[in-house]
Amino acid sequence: MTAAPMLVQATAPHGRLRRQSPLMRLIGAPAGAILVAFILIQVLCIAYALIAPDEFRYLSSQNLTILMKAVPVLGCMALGVGVLMIAGEFDLSVGSVYALTAIVMAVQVGSGMSPFLAAPLAVLIGVAIGLLHGFITLRAALPSFIVTLGGLLFWRGAVLLYNGAVQVRFDPGPAFQGLFGGTFLGINAAFWWFLALSLAFYLLLHRHRFGNHVFATGGNRAAATAIGIDVNRVKMTAFAIAGGMAAFAGILATVRVGSVQPGQGTGLELQAIAACVIGGLSLTGGRGSVLGIFLGGMLIHTITNVLLLMRAPGFYLDMFIAVLIVGAAAFNSMIERKGRG
Amino acid sequence: MHMPILELHNITKRFGALTALRDLSFHVNEGEVIGLLGDNGAGKSTAVNLISGIHKPSGGHLFVDGKQTLFSCRTDSAEAGIETIYQNTALVDSLSITRNIFMGRELCTHAGMLKLAEMREIAMQVLKSAVHISGIDSPDMLVGELSGGQKQAVAIARAVFFKRRILMLDEPTSALSVRETEALLNQVLKLKAENVSSVLVTHNLYHAYQVCDRFVIMSHGTKVFDVAKADTSISQLTEYVVLT
Ligand SMILES: Nc1ncnc2c1ncn2[C@@H]1O[C@H](COP(=O)(O)OP(=O)(O)O)[C@@H](O)[C@H]1O
Ligand SMILES: [Mg+2]
Numbered sequence: 084m085t086a087a088p089m090l091v092q093a094t095a096p097h098g099r100l101r102r103q104s105p106l107m108r109l110i111g112a113p114a115g116a117i118l119v120a121f122i123l124i125q126v127l128c129i130a131y132a133l134i135a136p137d138e139f140r141y142l143s144s145q146n147l148t149i150l151m152k153a154v155p156v157l158g159c160m161a162l163g164v165g166v167l168m169i170a171g172e173f174d175l176s177v178g179s180v181y182a183l184t185a186i187v188m189a190v191q192v193g194s195g196m197s198p199f200l201a202a203p204l205a206v207l208i209g210v211a212i213g214l215l216h217g218f219i220t221l222r223a224a225l226p227s228f229i230v231t232l233g234g235l236l237f238w239r240g241a242v243l244l245y246n247g248a249v250q251v252r253f254d255p256g257p258a259f260q261g262l263f264g265g266t267f268l269g270i271n272a273a274f275w276w277f278l279a280l281s282l283a284f285y286l287l288l289h290r291h292r293f294g295n296h297v298f299a300t301g302g303n304r305a306a307a308t309a310i311g312i313d314v315n316r317v318k319m320t321a322f323a324i325a326g327g328m329a330a331f332a333g334i335l336a337t338v339r340v341g342s343v344q345p346g347q348g349t350g351l352e353l354q355a356i357a358a359c360v361i362g363g364l365s366l367t368g369g370r371g372s373v374l375g376i377f378l379g380g381m382l383i384h385t386i387t388n389v390l391l392l393m394r395a396p397g398f399y400l401d402m403f404i405a406v407l408i409v410g411a412a413a414f415n416s417m418i419e420r421k422g423r424g
Numbered sequence: 425m426h427m428p429i430l431e432l433h434n435i436t437k438r439f440g441a442l443t444a445l446r447d448l449s450f451h452v453n454e455g456e457v458i459g460l461l462g463d464n465g466a467g468k469s470t471a472v473n474l475i476s477g478i479h480k481p482s483g484g485h486l487f488v489d490g491k492q493t494l495f496s497c498r499t500d501s502a503e504a505g506i507e508t509i510y511q512n513t514a515l516v517d518s519l520s521i522t523r524n525i526f527m528g529r530e531l532c533t534h535a536g537m538l539k540l541a542e543m544r545e546i547a548m549q550v551l552k553s554a555v556h557i558s559g560i561d562s563p564d565m566l567v568g569e570l571s572g573g574q575k576q577a578v579a580i581a582r583a584v585f586f587k588r589r590i591l592m593l594d595e596p597t598s599a600l601s602v603r604e605t606e607a608l609l610n611q612v613l614k615l616k617a618e619n620v621s622s623v624l625v626t627h628n629l630y631h632a633y634q635v636c637d638r639f640v641i642m643s644h645g646t647k648v649f650d651v652a653k654a655d656t657s658i659s660q661l662t663e664y665v666v667l668t
Contacts, residue, residue: 292536299516299527306514309478310528311499370518 114363114375116414121378124385139392150388151270155277156336158380160351161358162284163328165376168359169288170321171301171368172227176216176234177329178351183238184209185333185343189251198255206330212238213326217319227322235352242345251343263338273335280331285373297321302369357404358383361411365419382407427490429454429621430475430506430590435484437470437645444470446645447484452590455619457612459626459636461665467645468625472594475623476508477501507583508592515575517568521560522547524567525582550585551578573604580611584620591615591622597631609635629665633658643668 109115132141140146160177167174184205191201216234220227265272288294299307300317307314332351337343362379364371383404390400428451437445445467452458460468473479475486477495486493488504495501501508508514515524522544531539547563560574567575576596583591591612597605612622612635626632632639639656641649641664648668651661 286537290538290540292530292532292538295519295523295527295530295538298519298523302516302518303514306516307527309498309508309510309514311497311502312528365518369516 151274155273159332161355163325167321176231178348179238180329181333181348184330189253198259209326209330213322217322431487459632462642466642505589507588522563
């Protein structure tokens with residue numbers, strides 16, 4: 084080798100690296116901002132409930148039970164939608180899939196099928212629909228937004244085609260009822276399911292190889308492909324998870340109410356996406372956390388609950404959540420622009 | 425230097441009616457740094473992509489260690505020991521340095537659970553020894569927090585760790601500061617000392633002259649000059665590139 088000209092012993096500049104206060108670092112972390120917001124709101128609610136327990140019955144066991152029953156349906160749906168969002172795709176159809184699979188399950192149980200068969204069947208149909216959406220999206224290279232918007236309308240129509248515009252009663256018997264609607268250690272079974280699934284999703288997304296590939300697929304598709312990750316397979320799996328979780332949410336809701344309405348779950352897909360956005364998921368994929376999704380779902384219901392307890396008219400709720408979503412999205416994109424991924 | 429580790433023989437690449445590469449032949453020896461030079465549109469990136477397995481040749485042959493090879497995807501070339509460092513490095517901003525270094529080749533249990541502590545330990549060593557990157561104090565830092573030069577350094581660290589034998593660098597310095605560029609060129613030389621070859625595509629002849637052993641100059645999809653550093657000067661190189 085010929086002697087190369089001497090090079091300056093180079094030190095890379097520190098670039099964007101600044102020393103930040105722990106609080107700022109926390110807020111910049113994937114679920115940091117929502118964690119801070121969530122704790123703050125809880126502290127305020129609990130303090131107010133302790134000061135004025137009669138006016139603000141936030142801590143009454145009745146209210147806590149309502150909260151625990153309400154969160155899991157949205158929460159489970161948001162977990163599935165969230166994984167898909169991190170992989171860089173949307174699913175707008177989950178509200179309709181949730182209604183269709185729940186109706187199928189209820190009708191089957193009504194005509195004699197064991198709920199322990201009908202429920203897995205419902206989840207399987209959800210998975211199959213998710214795969215179909217994924218297949219069309221990837222094969223035709225269409226935005227998943229459009230394909231699943233089609234799904235939203237199509238499967239809602241399929242509900243009516245399958246069983247007409249009638250309510251279906253669901254009476255699965257005590258064993259099934261206990262498993263999904265009972266109480267264990269003072270906590271509602273549906274909430275236990277939500278906790279367990281959140282933990283499972285945490286392991287899958289943050290501690291498993293698959294999760295690494297989901298982040299890579301949504302965060303830098305070209306890089307993921309270059310490194311040999313099968314991004315289409317990752318996305319198909321994520322679509323399947325979103326569909327399956329929508330169906331599972333349908334099971335929880337049906338057990339809780341004891342019947343299925345054909346119009347059930349309308350708008351739930353938007354709430355699920357809202358929970359994800361509030362939880363710090365990027366709209367362009369590649370960024371987010373299970374803790375964020377969990378807290379996003381919890382926060383939507385906490386706020387709903389607080390406004391109900393304060394007897395605010397329903398439209399306040401929608402307006403408040405709207406502000407929260409847009410604010411959260413703006414905050415997320417600000418964090419992303421600052422280069423923290 | 426005996427047998428070339430990489431050899432292109434009469435490679436042609438057509439995109440529809442356009443012929444981007446025409447009978448391109450050159451070789452890379454072990455531990456050699458090649459400067460791939462030429463005007464915009466000369467076909468340098470196409471050549472790099474072909475060697476990386478992103479494009480398939482329309483004609484001609486590719487040899488690795490003297491054996492004829494056909495790369496049908498990026499993974500094939502990686503398995504042959506070739507790593508491509510892009511201008512926009514193939515990293516995921518929202519993930520840590522550790523996770524990026526091991527992306528696609530994670531250390532896992534049978535069930536696919538990540539061995540995070542183990543990977544972190546190795547990443548720390550890679551960052552400390554293989555390539556020295558200043559300003560990175562922990563493998564837990566998100567890649568999105570790094571500067572352009574640091575990102576490239578991480579990409580190179582990854583290549584080194586996985587024992588790549590040839591680095592393909594397509595205009596790696598175009599987004600870097602002066603000091604980051606120097607650090608990058610230094611790394612190329614360090615790797616050369618460990619017998620890792622590089623193919624450096626750059627517009628900057630001074631950078632090329634600093635580190636390359638041989639220059640392959642392309643024009644309109646084919647090679648017009650192939651000259652060792654000992655047999656040329658920077659002013660002659662400038663003439664070659666400008667006049668062809
Ligand atoms: N994927 C592609 N499809 C069609 N034409 C391409 C493609 N990639 C490169 N080309 C064409 O091939 C020629 C060589 O391009 P390129 O290899 O990028 O040149 P360089 O990197 O030397 O500037 C150009 O005319 C370019 O337009
Ligand atoms: Mg180029």
